[in-house]
Every structure is written in C-alpha cells, then in structure tokens.
Amino acid sequence: QLYLVESGGDVVQPGESLRLSCTVSGLPFGTFDIHWVRQAPGRGLEWLAVMSMAETISYYADSVSGRFIVSRDNSNTLYLLMNSLNSDDTALYYCAKLGTGRTELDSWGQGTLVTVSS
Amino acid sequence: SFDLTQAPSVSVSPGQTARITCSGNALPHTFGNWYQQKSGQAPVLIIYEDIKRPAGTPERFSGSRSGTVATLTISGAQAEDAADYYCFSTDPNGQRGMFGGGTKLTVL
Numbered sequence: 001q002l003y004l005v006e007s008g009g010d011v012v013q014p015g016e017s018l019r020l021s022c023t024v025s026g027l028p029f030g031t032f033d034i035h036w037v038r039q040a041p042g043r044g045l046e047w048l049a050v051m052s053m054a055e056t057i058s059y060y061a062d063s064v065s066g067r068f069i070v071s072r073d074n075s076n077t078l079y080l081l082m083n084s085l086n087s088d089d090t091a092l093y094y095c096a097k098l099g100t101g102r103t104e105l106d107s108w109g110q111g112t113l114v115t116v117s118s
Numbered sequence: 119s120f121d122l123t124q125a126p127s128v129s130v131s132p133g134q135t136a137r138i139t140c141s142g143n144a145l146p147h148t149f150g151n152w153y154q155q156k157s158g159q160a161p162v163l164i165i166y167e168d169i170k171r172p173a174g175t176p177e178r179f180s181g182s183r184s185g186t187v188a189t190l191t192i193s194g195a196q197a198e199d200a201a202d203y204y205c206f207s208t209d210p211n212g213q214r215g216m217f218g219g220g221t222k223l224t225v226l
C-alpha cells in the first residue's frame with residue numbers, strides 16, 4: 001500500500017520561509033515523479049511543481065517559480081521550500097504521485113495546512 | 119498556452135445523466151484525467167488517460183475526449199456524486215501540470 005504523508009504546515013508571517021515534507025512509503029522512492037498541488041480556502045486545485053525523479057530536475061508553475069524549491073533526500077522524503085510567503089500562499093498543500101499513464105496523479109496525501117498571516 | 123477550462127457548475131436530478139466538460143488546446147497532445155473532491159477530503163482520481171477507470175470507480179462514471187474537449191459523464195447520477203470535479207493533465211514533456219477551474223456538481 002502506497003502512502004504519501006505531508007507535514008510541516010504552520011502559521012507564518014508574510015515574508016517568512018517554510019519547508020514542507022512529503023514522506024513516501026510502500027513503493028520504491030525515486031521510481032515515480034511527485035507533484036505538489038495546493039488548494040486555497042474555498043478555491044480550486046492549483047498545480048505547483050513536479051520533481052522528475054529520473055532526471056532529478058524540478059519544474060514549477062509560473063506563480064511560484066523563483067520562490068519555491070523542490071528537493072529530495074536520499075531516503076524517502078521530498079521537500080518543498082517556500083520563500084517570501086504572502087497571504088496568497090495560504091492553502092492546503094498536497095503531494096501526489098504520478099501514475100503509470102504519465103499524466104495522472106494517482107495517489108495523494110491528505111495535505112498539510114499553511115497559513116500566512118500577520 | 120496550457121489552460122484547461124471548465125464550467126463552474128452543473129446541476130442534475132437524481133437518475134439523470136450529468137456531463138462535465140474540460141476544454142484545452144493541449145488535450146489532443148496529452149491525456150485528460152478527472153478527480154472527484156468532496157468537502158474536506160483529498161481529491162480522488164476517477165478517470166485517467168481520457169477513458170480509463172481506476173479500480174473502485176463506479177461504472178456510472180465514464181470519460182471521453184473529442185479534439186480539444188474532454189468529457190466526464192455520470193450516467194444515472196446519485197446524491198452521493200455531488201462534489202467538485204476537476205480535470206487535470208500534464209504537458210507532453212511532463213514539465214507542467216494544469217487543473218481546470220473545477221465544476222461543482224449538484225444533484226437534487
């Protein structure tokens with residue numbers, strides 16, 4: 001059984017940074033791409049970034065490019081470092097695994113909440 | 119550009135057929151995927167690669183695509199199908215993802 005668990009969400013002030021984690025269990029880490037998605041309160045899903053595990057390269061949405069950085073460790077955790085946070089970044093942040101069809105996100109975590117407020 | 123467009127809301131009576139569309143110029147070059155999200159829950163994949171159902175998706179859910187439009191069809195909608203539905207795809211290179219704006223399905 002595959003599990004993705006996000007953690008690290010918190011209440012932070014504008015301008016601060018925060019690092020989220022996505023811990024994967026149940027499948028060999030590094031054999032599938034992982035995406036980050038967020039959902040602001042009462043809003044739709046927004047795609048943020050993907051780490052291509054084969055290339056160890058990350059790609060970002062224009063809305064977060066230059067502020068957010070995806071990285072991974074050598075075990076089973078993916079990170080999302082978020083810099084210069086503002087109120088628009090207040091959201092539930094999900095990580096999700098890319099499926100074998102190469103376009104669908106077939107497994108999701110339950111999300112971790114980030115609140116940016118002064 | 120890589121954009122996906124959905125109508126904000128669709129309403130059907132129980133037992134009727136609901137159709138939710140997602141339009142985007144990139145769809146002929148990639149696959150459309152559909153998620154169901156109920157209040158307070160994570161999204162759940164219900165259709166992938168335009169037409170495939172993951173294990174656990176009821177047969178009343180089906181997907182199709184014609185040109186730049188992907189369609190999610192719920193045949194005989196039930197009250198429990200009331201939810202937000204999102205289409206999603208990645209660009210052919212896998213370097214960008216995109217969600218449609220979401221469609222709120224009301225069944226009453």
